[in-house]
Amino acid sequence: MDAGLLAQFVANGLMLGMMYALVAVGFTLFFGVLDIIKFSHGDVLTVGTFAGFSTYLGLQMLGAANPWLQVLAVLLVATGSMAILGALIAKFLVMPLKSAPPLNILLVTLMLGTVLRECVRLFFPDGANPKRFPRLLPDDAMALGSFNLRLDSVLLFLAGLAVIVAIHVLINRTKLGLAIRAVAQDEETAKTMGINFTLIVLVTFAVGSAAAAFAGVMNGLYYSEINFGMGLLLGVIGFSSAIVGGLGNIYGAILGGFLFAALQTVGAVALPFASAYKDVFAFGVVIAIMAWRPTGLIAEKTSERV
Amino acid sequence: MSAPLWPGALAVGLVTALAIAFMWAENEWEVVAVLVTAAVGAVVARRTGWLEPAARAFTEREPAMLRLGMLGSFVFVGFFHDDHFPLLMAGTVLVYFLVCLGLTIQFGYAGMVNFAAAAFLGVGCYTAAVLTAHTAIPHLLVLAIGGAVAALIGSILILPVLRTRGHYSAVVTIAFVLLFKTFLEVNDTLGGPQGLKLPSMQVLGWKFNQNFSVAGVEFSFYVSYVLVALTLVILAFAVTRRLERSWIGLSLDAVRLDETAAACFGVHIARWKIVAFTLGNFMAGVAGALYALMLGFIAPTNFTFGDSLIMVSIILLGGIGNPWGAALAAAIVVVLPEKLQLIQEYRFLLYAALVILVLLYRPGGLLPRRLRVYLPGWKPR
Numbered sequence: 001m002d003a004g005l006l007a008q009f010v011a012n013g014l015m016l017g018m019m020y021a022l023v024a025v026g027f028t029l030f031f032g033v034l035d036i037i038k039f040s041h042g043d044v045l046t047v048g049t050f051a052g053f054s055t056y057l058g059l060q061m062l063g064a065a066n067p068w069l070q071v072l073a074v075l076l077v078a079t080g081s082m083a084i085l086g087a088l089i090a091k092f093l094v095m096p097l098k099s100a101p102p103l104n105i106l107l108v109t110l111m112l113g114t115v116l117r118e119c120v121r122l123f124f125p126d127g128a129n130p131k132r133f134p135r136l137l138p139d140d141a142m143a144l145g146s147f148n149l150r151l152d153s154v155l156l157f158l159a160g161l162a163v164i165v166a167i168h169v170l171i172n173r174t175k176l177g178l179a180i181r182a183v184a185q186d187e188e189t190a191k192t193m194g195i196n197f198t199l200i201v202l203v204t205f206a207v208g209s210a211a212a213a214f215a216g217v218m219n220g221l222y223y224s225e226i227n228f229g230m231g232l233l234l235g236v237i238g239f240s241s242a243i244v245g246g247l248g249n250i251y252g253a254i255l256g257g258f259l260f261a262a263l264q265t266v267g268a269v270a271l272p273f274a275s276a277y278k279d280v281f282a283f284g285v286v287i288a289i290m291a292w293r294p295t296g297l298i299a300e301k302t303s304e305r306v
Numbered sequence: 307m308s309a310p311l312w313p314g315a316l317a318v319g320l321v322t323a324l325a326i327a328f329m330w331a332e333n334e335w336e337v338v339a340v341l342v343t344a345a346v347g348a349v350v351a352r353r354t355g356w357l358e359p360a361a362r363a364f365t366e367r368e369p370a371m372l373r374l375g376m377l378g379s380f381v382f383v384g385f386f387h388d389d390h391f392p393l394l395m396a397g398t399v400l401v402y403f404l405v406c407l408g409l410t411i412q413f414g415y416a417g418m419v420n421f422a423a424a425a426f427l428g429v430g431c432y433t434a435a436v437l438t439a440h441t442a443i444p445h446l447l448v449l450a451i452g453g454a455v456a457a458l459i460g461s462i463l464i465l466p467v468l469r470t471r472g473h474y475s476a477v478v479t480i481a482f483v484l485l486f487k488t489f490l491e492v493n494d495t496l497g498g499p500q501g502l503k504l505p506s507m508q509v510l511g512w513k514f515n516q517n518f519s520v521a522g523v524e525f526s527f528y529v530s531y532v533l534v535a536l537t538l539v540i541l542a543f544a545v546t547r548r549l550e551r552s553w554i555g556l557s558l559d560a561v562r563l564d565e566t567a568a569a570c571f572g573v574h575i576a577r578w579k580i581v582a583f584t585l586g587n588f589m590a591g592v593a594g595a596l597y598a599l600m601l602g603f604i605a606p607t608n609f610t611f612g613d614s615l616i617m618v619s620i621i622l623l624g625g626i627g628n629p630w631g632a633a634l635a636a637a638i639v640v641v642l643p644e645k646l647q648l649i650q651e652y653r654f655l656l657y658a659a660l661v662i663l664v665l666l667y668r669p670g671g672l673l674p675r676r677l678r679v680y681l682p683g684w685k686p687r
Contacts, residue, residue, distance in 0.1 A: 031473075037473055037476075093662075096666070097666070100665075100669055101669075102472060102473070103413070103419065103618075103622065103626075104622065104665050104669055106476070107615075107618065107619055107622055107661065107665060108661075108662050108665050108666070110615060111619075111658040111659075111661045111662045111665075112658070112662060114654060114655075114657075114658035115655060115658045115659055115662070118652075118654050118655040118658065119655065122651060122652065122655065236480060236484065236611065239477065239480075240477050240480070240481060243473060243474055243477040244477075247473065247474075276491075276492035277488075277489075277492055279484065279485070279488045280485050280488050280489045280492070283481040283482070283484050283485035283488070284481075284485055286477070286478075286481045287463070287466050287478050287481050287482060287485075288466075290466045290469070290470050290474060290477060290478045290481075291465050291466035291469055291470075291478075294466075294469040294470040294471070294474060295470075295474060296474070
């Protein structure tokens with residue numbers, strides 16, 4: 001295979017991996033603090049992307065045409081509004097159901113995802129059709145042989161990396177992160193130590209949802225197209241990544257996200273059958289990994305009380 | 307002294323009447339009126355305690371209630387004997403109910419999550435399509451083979467499903483249903499995204515895709531399919547209920563409630579999980595084979611993750627582990643969106659909101675499973 005084409009695939013895979021990792025981090029954070037799976041995460045991503053898209057349209061109408069300003073505003077509005085939405089979902093839907101059977105929570109949040117998705121489809125102007133997302137970042141290309149390295153891809157990747165590093169620092173180096181980890185480890189003890197449990201849960205949901213919105217905007221900028229169903233597959237893949245990596249561990253989520261993208265890339269490039277089978281291959285490997293490591297690659301630390 | 311039968315009979319009669327009225331209703335306002343009547347009736351019956359004797363009739367006089375349920379279905383079929391659409395709906399409800407009986411065994415008794423029900427339904431469908439197109443195997447046998455193939459393909463998942471639990475188990479089945487649909491879409495020998503066509507079902511020279519008349523009364527060809535579906539559902543229902551009542555059901559309940567404790571008492575966890583998983587997938591496969599023959603056309607879009615979710619939401623809405631609840635919920639979930647043409651754009655939105663509300667305010671589902679009755683007339687406190 002041509003080296004340039006290979007590099008193209010690798011670059012694409014890294015970009016996908018970054019998006020999956022950002023989504024998976026949300027799943028794993030939510031699981032950490034509340035031991036629940038919030039399946040509407042992918043659709044929160046969709047809503048966030050459309051919020052960002054509306055911001056762009058609004059700025060165009062106001063005549064603020066500076067692309068840097070637009071990118072900044074799109075990101076701020078998307079992540080900010082989704083942080084609020086995430087906290088609201090946590091407060092009014094997830095917290096009341098905290099002690100319900102896991103299956104009920106799974107189904108309720110899945111249905112909430114359907115509600116969000118349908119709302120975008122029905123109430124966004126012409127929401128049923130794909131939208132062209134603007135190329136806001138400079139798309140100067142650098143030709144390396146037959147491989148075109150686009151500046152916007154590099155910027156997007158670096159931004160994604162920055163978000164992941166920021167989340168890492170937040171979790172491991174700040175007092176807030178300490179509280180989140182404490183709640184994740186033991187809710188009761190954290191409460192007796194004076195941690196405001198509800199607040200920490202809401203903040204965690206806000207952070208996770210903002211990360212998803214960021215991934216959504218990244219997806220829009222990279223593929224220049226968004227539609228109301230984009231969050232569904234991204235959500236499922238993010239969930240699988242979080243599980244494959246090991247729930248409750250953000251490194252596991254990141255590992256899982258990049259692993260899934262790698263599997264898709266390998267499935268598309270390196271295997272003898274048609275590249276259309278890449279998802280079949282990736283999900284097949286996921287099943288095999290689950291059979292091999294039943295609690296994820298970085299195993300959850302559990303001990304069973306009898 | 308066993309419970310009187312008439313409250314149960316009344317309930318079955320009312321539900322049948324409502325179902326007929328609902329399918330009969332032509333314009334939107336009639337549909338809404340029927341729905342409001344049903345909802346108000348249910349709430350009033352609950353508040354006044356009239357539901358209790360009916361529920362007791364269902365648990366204590368089950369064989370008689372089953373016969374009444376069959377009678378209700380026959381009345382429904384007889385009423386719409388020459389009308390295609392209500393009969394197609396009835397057939398679809400029965401197919402979904404059959405799948406949900408399988409899911410009841412998996413989720414309700416053994417406590418195994420399976421989000422791949424649509425995939426196993428699809429395995430049955432595609433098996434039927436391939437077998438009827440290329441072989442001369444009798445079609446009743448094709449139904450059984452469809453189930454067997456689904457159970458066989460399900461056995462690939464047994465190892466990962468046995469080793470994992472909870473959310474991890476969910477991912478295995480979700481990955482499988484996504485894998486299955488993508489595979490169908492890109493595989494040209496199975497028709498790709500266009501899907502496959504099936505010939506008409508034939509049993510002993512009886513062609514199903516023809517209208518027929520008995521004693522001068524015209525019958526829609528769907529009547530034949532509905533009768534086959536009804537027979538299968540009755541068989542599956544009998545198996546499910548007998549399984550639940552037997553010591554196998556007791557073992558499955560033990561496995562679901564506490565694996566560690568069950569293992570300590572010598573219950574072979576892996577064995578019962580395999581039994582439940584395989585039996586459930588077999589039922590889904592049989593349902594799929596019949597569904598494919600009834601529709602005459604199948605495509606990968608019928609077997610998405612979303613369809614699996616609809617099936618799971620049926621058993622959750624009905625009340626997990628209660629086959630009667632699954633029957634009611636299957637009817638509601640399948641027919642309601644089809645009939646609500648006045649809100650057609652908004653129907654998924656409304657449907658999702660409805661499920662959220664039911665789960666928030668009635669987490670056990672519409673008809674929660676009752677306590678096991680170990681002896682006839684035994685009243686647990």
